[in-house]
Amino acid sequence: MLARNAVAQLAGVEIERRLWKMVRRLGQIPGILAAVASKPGYVLHSISHMDIRETLEEGCRRLAVPCDFVLEPLVGRLAAHVGTAVQLHTSSGDAFDEDYYRRVEAMKYALAHDDGMASDDLEGADVILVGVSRATKTPTCMYLASRGIKAANVPLVPGAALPGGLMNARSPLIIGLVVDPARLATVRSARLHSLNQDGGSEYADVEALRKEVLEARRLFVMRAWPVIDVTHRSIEQAASMIIAKLKARAGDRS
Numbered sequence: 001m002l003a004r005n006a007v008a009q010l011a012g013v014e015i016e017r018r019l020w021k022m023v024r025r026l027g028q029i030p031g032i033l034a035a036v037a038s039k040p041g042y043v044l045h046s047i048s049h050m051d052i053r054e055t056l057e058e059g060c061r062r063l064a065v066p067c068d069f070v071l072e073p074l075v076g077r078l079a080a081h082v083g084t085a086v087q088l089h090t091s092s093g094d095a096f097d098e099d100y101y102r103r104v105e106a107m108k109y110a111l112a113h114d115d116g117m118a119s120d121d122l123e124g125a126d127v128i129l130v131g132v133s134r135a136t137k138t139p140t141c142m143y144l145a146s147r148g149i150k151a152a153n154v155p156l157v158p159g160a161a162l163p164g165g166l167m168n169a170r171s172p173l174i175i176g177l178v179v180d181p182a183r184l185a186t187v188r189s190a191r192l193h194s195l196n197q198d199g200g201s202e203y204a205d206v207e208a209l210r211k212e213v214l215e216a217r218r219l220f221v222m223r224a225w226p227v228i229d230v231t232h233r234s235i236e237q238a239a240s241m242i243i244a245k246l247k248a249r250a251g252d253r254s
Contacts, residue, residue, distance in 0.1 A: 003044050027100040030107040030146035033059040037139030038235040043067040049089045062114050102148035110145040113152035119163035129153040131177035134187045136230050143239040176220035180231040181209040
């Protein structure tokens with residue numbers, strides 16, 4: 001209701017509303033983040049349990065999606081008005097089962113190994129996604145985490161060496177993600193605009209991106225890493241292809 005009434009104050013805006021009710025378990029967050037990753041939007045929540053709230057907000061931050069706790073100003077003012085302290089619910093007190101544990105651990109792993117973080121040790125990953133900036137690496141990892149798959153991602157930065165943890169990884173499946181340069185330029189330009197930054201750099205220049213994507217393809221071929229073109233694929237479609245490759249790899253090993 002709050003979101004609907006807030007949007008009603010804006011001129012000429014139509015929204016698609018997605019609602020998750022009764023979010024009371026940490027194990028629900030991977031699926032929510034995966035859905036947000038596939039179709040990003042402004043996230044408003046009223047989750048009071050701090051472990052769930054912090055995980056949701058951290059996931060949204062990684063996805064570069066705005067996320068607000070809508071009760072924040074009201075709770076503080078009410079507490080001041082009646083002269084009492086705010087009582088935080090530190091834990092949801094979830095009961096653990098095997099599937100819950102697997103998905104939550106996968107989500108924590110994806111958050112801890114996003115965008116090249118902790119890239120010195122990637123051996124614990126099930127899959128590592130490698131690609132240029134804005135090639136949907138992070139949202140795809142979030143979606144995979146919702147399926148209990150530990151996914152890390154490493155960005156390809158022009159002129160920068162690949163981390164040793166990636167080059168030395170033996171157990172994880174490493175997959176390269178590529179995207180059409182023209183499409184990539186559009187996405188990066190929108191990203192710069194959202195950050196109020198100048199779009200005159202090579203970051204969103206089509207010719208520079210052609211070279212960047214070509215170099216990425218050459219790397220993937222040289223390393224014999226499977227490649228997925230995400231230009232016309234949704235997050236769910238790309239993730240399904242990755243899951244299929246993981247299953248095929250497991251079958252080959254057995």
